Amino acid sequence: MTDRHHRLTRNATPGPANSLWEWTxxxxxxxxxxxxxxxxxxxxxxxxxxxxxxxRRLGAHIGTGVSWGLEATPDVxxxxxxxxxxxxxxxYDAVLLCHEFLQDEYRTGEIVIGKEAxxxxxxxxxxxxxxxxxxxxxxxxxxxxxxxPETTVGGVPAEQMTNQAGSDAAGS
Numbered sequence: 001m002t003d004r005h006h007r008l009t010r011n012a013t014p015g016p017a018n019s020l021w022e023w024t025x026x027x028x029x030x031x032x033x034x035x036x037x038x039x040x041x042x043x044x045x046x047x048x049x050x051x052x053x054x055x056r057r058l059g060a061h062i063g064t065g066v067s068w069g070l071e072a073t074p075d076v077x078x079x080x081x082x083x084x085x086x087x088x089x090x091x092y093d094a095v096l097l098c099h100e101f102l103q104d105e106y107r108t109g110e111i112v113i114g115k116e117a118x119x120x121x122x123x124x125x126x127x128x129x130x131x132x133x134x135x136x137x138x139x140x141x142x143x144x145x146x147x148x149p150e151t152t153v154g155g156v157p158a159e160q161m162t163n164q165a166g167s168d169a170a171g172s
Contacts, residue, residue, distance in 0.1 A: 002146040003127030008100075008109040020101040022165065027077050035076050043071045050142040055079070069121065075111075077097060081127075091121040091139065098127045114149060123158075 011026065013019035014020070023032075035058055042054040061078030062068075065087040072090045074082055075098035082096055090096070097155040100107045107126030113119065117131045120139035131137065135147040138154025138161065147153050152161045 004109060004126065004130075004145060008107040010105050010107050012105050014104070017099065018103045019106040022106075023077070023101070026089035026106060031075060034066075035079055036163060039074060039076055039079075042068060046070075055084075060084065063115070066090070069094060072096075078108050081108060081110040082113075083110065083116075085115040085133075087116045088113045089118045091119050091123065094119045094121045095124045097125065100127055117147075120154075 003080070004154045013022040013025075015022065023132075032094060037053045038058050042051045045051060045054070048067055052062050052066055055062050055074060056067060058074065060074055061083040063084060063086035066084050067089045069090050069092040071092060072094045074096050078098040081098035084090065096111050098108055098111055109129060111125055111127065112130040114131055114133035114135060116134045118136045119125065119131070120137050122139055123137045123143065125131070125137070125143045129143050130146045130150030132147055132151065134150045136141055136152040137147065137158060138152065140156070141154045141158040142156040143153065144157045147158070153159060154161050
């Protein structure tokens, strides 16, 4: 698996407080509020079509046949940095974060979920991570590095699983 850090954009936030206090300089309040409303629709409405519509309205790049699980959460600040390719599955309550607020800077990075990839329930994908085609991320995993195509990862932090017996490792 490859490191994601070379894909991150770093934005300095000098001042006495940590970078989260500067979020209104990063994104207008009205954009974040609008994003939040659409995210609530995408998280809770039962229709997959309606969820994908809401995600596209946020600016996320959503392929055909994408299944977005109930209560899964895209990034509220930079949803336009999310690309989910055809027939991918995002499991229940998964989180796709395209930003990191740190002490002296915030970082942003695109997340790409490959065709027919599966992200398990409650998994967290960090900014800059690319998940390959037909890859699987086990439930409750923290993905800090890229996942090659046709690979199963799991754990905190997620690592390649050596025993791939069974096809339900993603736990969607």
